[in-house]
Amino acid sequence: MPTLTFSPKDRYNAFITTLNEAGTGPGKLSGIGIAVKDNISTSGIPTTCASRILEGYIPPFDAHVVTLLKKAGAGIVGKTNMDEFGMGTTTENSAFGPTKNPADPSRVPGGSSGGSAAAIAAGMVRMALGTDTGGSIRCPAAFCGIVGHKPTYGRVSRYGLIAYANSLEQIGPMARTVSDISLLMEILTAYDPRDSTSINCPYAHTPDPDVHGLKIGVPEEYFGEGVDPRVASVVWEGISLLERKGAEIITCRMPSMAYALAAYYVTCTSEASSNLARFDGVRYGHPADTKLQWHESFQDRRRNGFGTEVKRRIMLGTFALSSGYYGKYYAKAQAARQQVRTDFLRLFRSVDVIAGPTMPTVAFRLGEKTDPLPMYLSDILTVPANLAGIPAISVPCGTSEGLPVGLQIMGPHFRDERVIDVAYAYELGVAR
Amino acid sequence: MTETAGTTGQENRVMDFSDDEVIIGLEIHCQLDTLTKLFCGCSTDYRDDGPNTHVCPICLGLPGSLPRVNRKAIEYALRVAKALNCTIIEESEFARKNYFYPDLNKGFQITQYDRPLAVRGYLDIEGDDGEKRVRITRVHVEEDPGRLVHKGGADRAKYTLVDYNRAGIPLIEIVTEPDIRSPKEARKFLNKLRATLEYLGVFDSEKEGSLRVDANISIQPKGWFTREGKGKADRGRAEVKNISSYKGVEKALTFEVTRQKNALRRGQRLGTETRHFVETRGITTSSRSKEMEQDYRYFPEPDLRPLQVCSWAEEIVLPELPDARRARFLTQYGCSPIHARTLTGDLRVAEFYEHIATIDPVLAATWVADTLLGELNYRDMGVSRVSPESFRELIVLVKEGSVTDKGGVEVLRSLLDQIKESGSCETPGECVGRLGLRVLERTGETGADDDPVAKAAREVIAEQPQAVADFHAGKKEAFNFLVGQVMKKTRGRAKPADVNQVLSGILGKEG
Numbered sequence: 047m048p049t050l051t052f053s054p055k056d057r058y059n060a061f062i063t064t065l066n067e068a069g070t071g072p073g074k075l076s077g078i079g080i081a082v083k084d085n086i087s088t089s090g091i092p093t094t095c096a097s098r099i100l101e102g103y104i105p106p107f108d109a110h111v112v113t114l115l116k117k118a119g120a121g122i123v124g125k126t127n128m129d130e131f132g133m134g135t136t137t138e139n140s141a142f143g144p145t146k147n148p149a150d151p152s153r154v155p156g157g158s159s160g161g162s163a164a165a166i167a168a169g170m171v172r173m174a175l176g177t178d179t180g181g182s183i184r185c186p187a188a189f190c191g192i193v194g195h196k197p198t199y200g201r202v203s204r205y206g207l208i209a210y211a212n213s214l215e216q217i218g219p220m221a222r223t224v225s226d227i228s229l230l231m232e233i234l235t236a237y238d239p240r241d242s243t244s245i246n247c248p249y250a251h252t253p254d255p256d257v258h259g260l261k262i263g264v265p266e267e268y269f270g271e272g273v274d275p276r277v278a279s280v281v282w283e284g285i286s287l288l289e290r291k292g293a294e295i296i297t298c299r300m301p302s303m304a305y306a307l308a309a310y311y312v313t314c315t316s317e318a319s320s321n322l323a324r325f326d327g328v329r330y331g332h333p334a335d336t337k338l339q340w341h342e343s344f345q346d347r348r349r350n351g352f353g354t355e356v357k358r359r360i361m362l363g364t365f366a367l368s369s370g371y372y373g374k375y376y377a378k379a380q381a382a383r384q385q386v387r388t389d390f391l392r393l394f395r396s397v398d399v400i401a402g403p404t405m406p407t408v409a410f411r412l413g414e415k416t417d418p419l420p421m422y423l424s425d426i427l428t429v430p431a432n433l434a435g436i437p438a439i440s441v442p443c444g445t446s447e448g449l450p451v452g453l454q455i456m457g458p459h460f461r462d463e464r465v466i467d468v469a470y471a472y473e474l475g476v477a478r
Numbered sequence: 479m480t481e482t483a484g485t486t487g488q489e490n491r492v493m494d495f496s497d498d499e500v501i502i503g504l505e506i507h508c509q510l511d512t513l514t515k516l517f518c519g520c521s522t523d524y525r526d527d528g529p530n531t532h533v534c535p536i537c538l539g540l541p542g543s544l545p546r547v548n549r550k551a552i553e554y555a556l557r558v559a560k561a562l563n564c565t566i567i568e569e570s571e572f573a574r575k576n577y578f579y580p581d582l583n584k585g586f587q588i589t590q591y592d593r594p595l596a597v598r599g600y601l602d603i604e605g606d607d608g609e610k611r612v613r614i615t616r617v618h619v620e621e622d623p624g625r626l627v628h629k630g631g632a633d634r635a636k637y638t639l640v641d642y643n644r645a646g647i648p649l650i651e652i653v654t655e656p657d658i659r660s661p662k663e664a665r666k667f668l669n670k671l672r673a674t675l676e677y678l679g680v681f682d683s684e685k686e687g688s689l690r691v692d693a694n695i696s697i698q699p700k701g702w703f704t705r706e707g708k709g710k711a712d713r714g715r716a717e718v719k720n721i722s723s724y725k726g727v728e729k730a731l732t733f734e735v736t737r738q739k740n741a742l743r744r745g746q747r748l749g750t751e752t753r754h755f756v757e758t759r760g761i762t763t764s765s766r767s768k769e770m771e772q773d774y775r776y777f778p779e780p781d782l783r784p785l786q787v788c789s790w791a792e793e794i795v796l797p798e799l800p801d802a803r804r805a806r807f808l809t810q811y812g813c814s815p816i817h818a819r820t821l822t823g824d825l826r827v828a829e830f831y832e833h834i835a836t837i838d839p840v841l842a843a844t845w846v847a848d849t850l851l852g853e854l855n856y857r858d859m860g861v862s863r864v865s866p867e868s869f870r871e872l873i874v875l876v877k878e879g880s881v882t883d884k885g886g887v888e889v890l891r892s893l894l895d896q897i898k899e900s901g902s903c904e905t906p907g908e909c910v911g912r913l914g915l916r917v918l919e920r921t922g923e924t925g926a927d928d929d930p931v932a933k934a935a936r937e938v939i940a941e942q943p944q945a946v947a948d949f950h951a952g953k954k955e956a957f958n959f960l961v962g963q964v965m966k967k968t969r970g971r972a973k974p975a976d977v978n979q980v981l982s983g984i985l986g987k988e989g
Contacts, residue, residue: 087542208541212780323585336637340580367775
C-alpha cells in the first residue's frame with residue numbers, strides 16, 4: 047500500500063494527534079490526506095474528544111465514515127482539535143489547549159470543529175471531517191474562511207461518532223472549495239444499516255452553478271438583533287451576487303427563531319447528560335480507583351476527567367430531564383423544535399433555499415468570551431438547521447474588519463445537492 | 479369477632495383482620511431466547527464460556543457504537559403480547575433509563591417507558607377459588623445489564639469484576655394489575671406464564687437467571703381496590719425486588735404476609751418500602767440504601783426509530799397454548815381434568831406425554847402425571863433428562879403385564895437414580911431382569927406344587943394362622959392383609975388378580 051508522509055508544522059494547534067505516515071489506495075480520494083475531528087472513532091488511533099476522560103482510549107473500530115474514506119483511497123493524517131465533546135463555539139474548551147485561527151492567530155477558529163477548519167485554512171490538509179450539532183462545522187468554516195457542509199440528518203452514518211447530542215448531530219465535509227465538499231459527500235453518504243436513524247440516499251452529483259429562477263428566501267430574523275451590521279451587509283452583498291446571477295430574493299419570516307436557541311440547548315444538554323454517563327472509568331480511560339466505593343470512584347473520575355463546560359452542560363441536561371421538570375423543559379423543547387421544523391417546511395413551499403449569515407459576528411478574540419450565555423447566543427443562526435434536520439452549508443463571502451464572513455445556505459431535507467449547487471454558484475460568481 | 483371488654487371500637491377495628499385481603503401485583507422479567515442480543519450480533523449462548531467473551535463495541539457501550547434492534551426479539555415479544563391478549567401499541571418507542579451502576583455499560587439502560595410495546599391484556603389461571611383472570615398492565619422490551627462478580631463473596635471481596643456477556647440480552651417485562659390474592663396464586667400465575675412462554679418458543683426456563691420477579695404486596699381491607707373501598711386508608715405496601723426462582727416468589731410472599739400481618743397487629747404503620755429477598759434464609763429484608771427514590775430521567779432513545787409493528791403482530795400465528803392443549807388432552811386422550819392440567823402445565827411434559835400416549839393414553843397419563851413427575855420432583859430432575867423411548871418401553875412392560883405397577887415403580891426409581899448418577903441408564907427390560915421383577919407367571923392350576931404364587935400363598939397361610947382364623951370368622955380385612963403378605967413375599971411380582979384368585983381358592987378349600 048502506498049503511503050503518504052505528513053509532517054506539518056502545527057502552528058495553530060489544529061491537531062491533537064498527527065500521523066507521519068498514512069496508507070492510501072486507489073479510489074476517488076486516492077493520495078489525498080484527510081484530517082478527522084477527534085470525536086470520530088479511528089481504529090488504532092487515539093480518539094479523545096479533546097477530553098482528559100478519554101485519555102488513552104484507542105478505539106478498536108473505525109467509524110463508518112473513516113472506513114469509507116479509506117476505501118476511497120484517502121489517507122487519515124491526523125485527528126483534529128475541538129471543543130471537548132463538541133461543546134463550544136471557539137475550540138477553546140479543549141484539554142489540549144485552544145486552536146488559533148490561521149486568518150488571525152489572535153482570534154479563535156470557531157468551534158467545535160475548529161481544528162479541522164484551521165488545518166484546511168492553514169493549508170495543512172485539503173479536506174477534513176467535522177461534526178455539526180448546532181453549527182460546529184459551519185461556524186469554524188465561516189470564521190476561518192473555508193467551506194463546511196452539515197448534511198441532512200440521516201444522510202451520513204453516525205456509527206463511530208462519539209455522541210454529544212444524537213438527534214441533532216451529523217458528520218460532514220469541510221474543504222477549501224465547494225467541489226471538494228461535493229466530492230466528499232459522494233463518499234460519505236454510502237448507506238450504513240448500523241445507524242438506525244440513517245437513510246439510504248446516496249449523493250451522486252456534480253455541482254451545477256445555474257441559479258436562474260432559483261427562489262432564495264431571506265428570513266428577517268437572520269438580519270435582526272444581535273447580528274453585527276457589518277457582517278450583515280457583507281452577507282447581503284453575497285446574496286445580491288446570486289440575484290445578479292438570476293436568482294430571485296424573497297424576504298420572509300421565521301417566528302420560531304424566538305424559541306430555537308432554548309430548544310436547542312435543552313435538547314443537546316439533555317442528550318449529552320445521558321450520552322456522557324458511560325465515562326465512569328470502568329471500561330476505558332483512566333481506571334477507576336478500586337480502593338474507593340464504586341460511586342465515589344465514579345464521582346472522582348468524572349470530577350477530574352471532564353472540563354468545566356462539559357460539567358455545566360451535564361448538569362443542565364440532568365436538570366432538564368428530572369422528574370417534575372421534564373414537562374417544563376425537555377417536552378417543551380421538543381414542541382418548540384417541531385415548530386422550527388414546521389416553519390422551515392412552510393418556507394420551503396415557496397422558496398428553494400434559505401440564505402443568511404452563518405454567524406452573527408466575525409471570529410472572537412481568544413479568551414474574549416468567558417460568559418457562557420453570550421457564547422450560546424452566537425449559535426442562534428446555525429441551530430435552526432440542526433433542530434429541523436435540514437442541510438446547511440457555509441461558504442466564504444468576503445470579509446469584515448479583515449476577517450472571514452460566511453454565507454449560510456439551507457435547503458429542504460435531502461436536498462444537499464441544491465444547497466451545494468447554490469454555494470458553488472456563489473463561489474464561481476466571486477471568482478469571475 | 480367479639481368485642482373485648484375495655485377496648486374501644488376504634489382499637490378493635492385496628493385489630494380486626496378477618497376481613498383482610500392480600501393484594502399482589504407482579505413485575506416479571508424474562509429472557510427472550512433469541513440467538514443474538516437485542517442490539518448487536520453477539521451470541522446469547524455464553525453459558526460455558528469465559529467472562530467478556532460474548533461482547534462487541536455495541537454491548538460494551540463503547541463510545542461511538544449504536545444500537546440496532548434485533549427483529550427476532552421484537553417478534554418474540556409480540557408473540558408474548560398476543561398470547562397475553564394485549565393491545566399492540568401502534569407506535570411504541572425505546573427510552574433511556576438513566577442511572578449509574580458498575581454493571582451498566584452505557585450509564586443508561588435502553589428500555590421502554592410511556593409508550594411500551596403492548597398494553598391491557600390478561601392471563602387466565604387456576605386461582606385459589608377456581609378459574610380466574612389476572613389482568614396484564616403492559617409488556618415491554620429492554621436490554622439486560624452486565625453481571626457483577628464478587629470474588630470471594632459479596633461481603634468479603636476486595637474488588638468486584640464485571641462480566642458483560644449478559645449485557646444486551648433481550649428481556650421482556652410483564653407487569654400485572656394487583657389481581658393476585660395469595661402467594662400460592664402468585665406461584666400459579668408464574669407457572670402458567672412460564673408454560674405459555676415456553677409454548678410460544680420464546681423462553682427457556684432452564685437457563686440460569688432466565689426469570690426475575692419483583693412483587694408488590696400489601697394487606698388491605700377487603701374491597702379496598704374496588705370503588706366502594708376507595709375511601710379506606712392505604713395500609714402501605716412492600717416491593718420485594720429481584721426474586722430469581724419460582725419457589726422463591728411464593729416463599730418471599732408468604733414471609734411478607736406474615737410479616738405485614740404481625741406489624742399491622744402491633745399497630746405499626748407500614749408505609750411504602752423496598753425489600754430484598756434473601757433466598758438462603760427465606761426472608762425479606764429492608765433495603766435501606768435504595769429507599770431514596772431514584773430519578774431515572776427517562777427520555778426517548780434518540781438512536782432508535784419508533785417501532786411500528788402492528789402489522790408484524792398480525793402476521794404472527796400463535797401455536798397451541800396450554801389451555802387449548804389441555805382441552806385437546808381431555809377429548810383426544812380421555813385424560814382426567816387433573817391429569818390434563820398437570821400434563822399441559824409444562825411444555826416438555828406435554829410433549830413427553832404425547833410421545834407415549836399412543837400405547838394407552840389413560841395408563842400413560844397416570845404414569846407420567848402421578849408417578850414420573852413425583853419421582854422427578856423428589857430427585858430435583860427435569861423431564862428432559864428422561865428418554866421417552868425408554869419410558870415408553872416401561873409402560874409397555876406394565877401394560878402387557880410383564881411387570882406389576884409396583885414393580886414398574888421400582889424399575890423407574892432405579893432408572894432415574896442411574897440417570898441422576900451417570901446421565902444414562904439401562905433399558906427397562908434389563909432393569910426388570912436385573913432386579914428380578916418379572917411378573918410371576920402361573921405355571922399350573924391353583925394348588926399345583928410348582929406354581930410360585932400358590933407356593934407363596936401357602937407359606938403365608940402357614941405363617942399367619944391368626945389372620946386365617948379371622949378370615950374364617952368373617953373379617954374381610956383379614957383377606958386383604960393376607961393378599962398384602964403374599965405380595966410382599968413375591969416382592970410385588972405377583973399379579974394382584976392372581977393372588978386373589980389363588981388365596982380365595984386355597985382358603986375356600988380349607989373352609
